Amino acid sequence: MKSLLKLKFLQLRNSLVRGEKKKFVLFLLLGLFFMLVLGFFFNKIFAYLVAVKEFPQVFKVFLAEKLLMMIYMTLFSMLLLSALLTSLDVFYISRDLHFLFSTPLPVRSAFAWKMLETGVYSSAMVVFFSLPVLFFYCRYFAPGPGQVLQVLLAFLLFIACGVLTGIMLGLVIPAFFSVRRLQPVLSVFSIILISSIVVFLRLLRPERFLEPSEIDNVLKYMGSLDLKVFYYFPFSWLARAMSLTADGRSAPYWKTIALFVMLVTALLVLVLWLRKKLYLQLFDKLNRGGRGYFKSNWHTSRLKNDYIPLLRKELKTFLRTPAQWSQLLIVGALVAVFVINMRMIPLPHPSIKNFVSYLNLIMAVFIVSGLNSRFTFTSIPGEGPGQVHIFSSPYAKEKFYRFKLLFHLLPLLFVGFLLYALGDLALHFDVFTRVIALMFLTPAIVFLTVLSLVLGIETNETNPLSPEHVIVSKQGISYMLWSMIYLVAGMIFLIRPVGIYYWHHFTHAAIPYREILAWFLGFELVNLVLITFYYRRGKKLWMAREL
């Protein structure tokens, strides 16, 4: 165990020493920013709860408990799914398993190490989300050091419950299903869950929390969430333990902790028993592999177009990689939120609509830009070592490059205009806005797609671990940065013609169409130059690429 810990430490140190410091700092800053936003949100809620004079202290703690229960119910589902997925990966698929089992390291030590790995990997996100909640809860409801320790103890036991339950399920599942096929299905399930949470949170209208006059209704609504079935789950125990800490009721607190400890012990015993009885057998079963599952339906009748073989290959590999297409569910959730935003947006004056349409364009391009970073950017590195066949075959490399661009560009243009059309359907924009949409969206989407494809080639990655691994490369971060700069610059560039049009429109003066047209043409020209430059750069890099 000691040497395995040392190994992890060395891996971390080497990745930091060998040029990944910037990436680390960037992630740290992003994480801190995210925590600050969450912190601001929970600070506002807990501060409000404490400040309301009409509520007695007991009711305040009760409402805080209900709020905590809702939060930890969501986090517990995330923790459970994450621990389940991670344990399937860590205990059955992970590359180092064969190495570990071939060393004199006892199986129980390797198993304990894998448990630790699962615990750390699967709980990191929940711990991250929980820190601001715990911090501000303690600040307002449990300020003493003893109380803080009590909250932390309950939280740690809550994490242990989630992780151990996930591990237990993860160990049993391969007895009934193939891990390799189940893991993607579970990934999709977890993504559906996350997407639902995104839509659910939007439907809750969190902006109401910033409006004290409306918060009463929200709190009453949460107070009514008092389902008996919740009392059997650790998220309810955690909320209860935190609430008891705030009330200073020691005996019931320790009873709750005892409940936690009993569950953790039972789960631990069960997991260790499963290790003894089942784990190695299932590990052997998995390594025997599967047979004859996919029926081949490679249509052999039409081969007129050179792009057809690539299209078939691309669609088949895409649809068979749930980790790829399931991301689209999150995009679907974002689109739903986008439409809800459009419908819920307050319009005190009709002229605001034009401003909204302008923001709608930014949102559409922003979403397309996100899709580009996930799909187009990772597209060529994601080809992996299979690129060897493209390079060694008589297939023209330039055609492959063009195909990759079109394969992403056409659906993205569709998504961009669909988003705009949804906004238009909700708010009925004017004709001029539709012209701006055409003039802005088309070049912006083309440029961002070309840029992401080119930067993806620049990674020179031929064997990526995952798309996420490619996204966090230097070029991936560059893409995100440049796409944002482009978006802001584009909007600033267009402010002038938009301003000219509406100013003349509202003052009923003659609209200087020529000037507006000149601005638009300037925008198109700049984009054309940028697109040509990056397209050629990408082509040059691609053609010169060596494997």
Place this chain on the structure above:
Amino acid sequence: MLDIHNLQKKFGKRQALKDVSFSLAAGEIYGLLGPNGAGKTTTLKILAGLLAADGGRITIAGKPYHREQHELKKLIAYVPDQPFLYYKLSGEEHLNFYQDLYKIPYANRKEKSDFFFKYFEFEEYRTELVENYSAGTRQKLLIAQALAVEPKLLLLDEPLVSIDPLVGKKFKLYLKEVAAKGTAVLFATHILTLAQEICRRIGIIVDGRIIAQGGLEELMSLAGQDSLEEFYFQTVLRYEKPAEA
């Protein structure tokens, strides 16, 4: 069929190939032997179009060749030293995809697939995704797809490393058959017995330079050696450590 003259390749400051020259007639099996990092794979990769040469001249079927010469590339098939495949395609789909890239007509494809899946004994994996294949089965698929396009120049980089002896034997027989039909085979390997068994001529490459080449028997008799293994060790040692030799 293949003529390489003064081929050069640099990786940064390291000269990977130094004036490599050899030729290969149609129907000939040529073994490229050498220690790790000698330049065998680099030579094959340049011929396959994965790397660009820094200097020298390559002629295939009498025409100058470079990696964007698509018409000439139709004559070449390459089996890499590692099982690089699209893991989310089934074996049969991969075979079809590869033939699509070569624009092989659809007539007889089915018969060809049937033959190769049976011949290399992985019929039961035909509709299974490549990701579930063992290393040996992946290698069989790579070999099958290269043979399915009926190349005039077959580039093989350690093709038998993970293949079982029975299928290995069948592969060697098939290789001799295709060579008899006029396909030139360039074979990079560490396995000296294999080279001795199937190659008509060999070239020994060390440190990016061909230090000996010629007919197998002719070379060994010149060196006064009975086995290829002994000849190989003596030749490499003479080049790397002349004092010891």
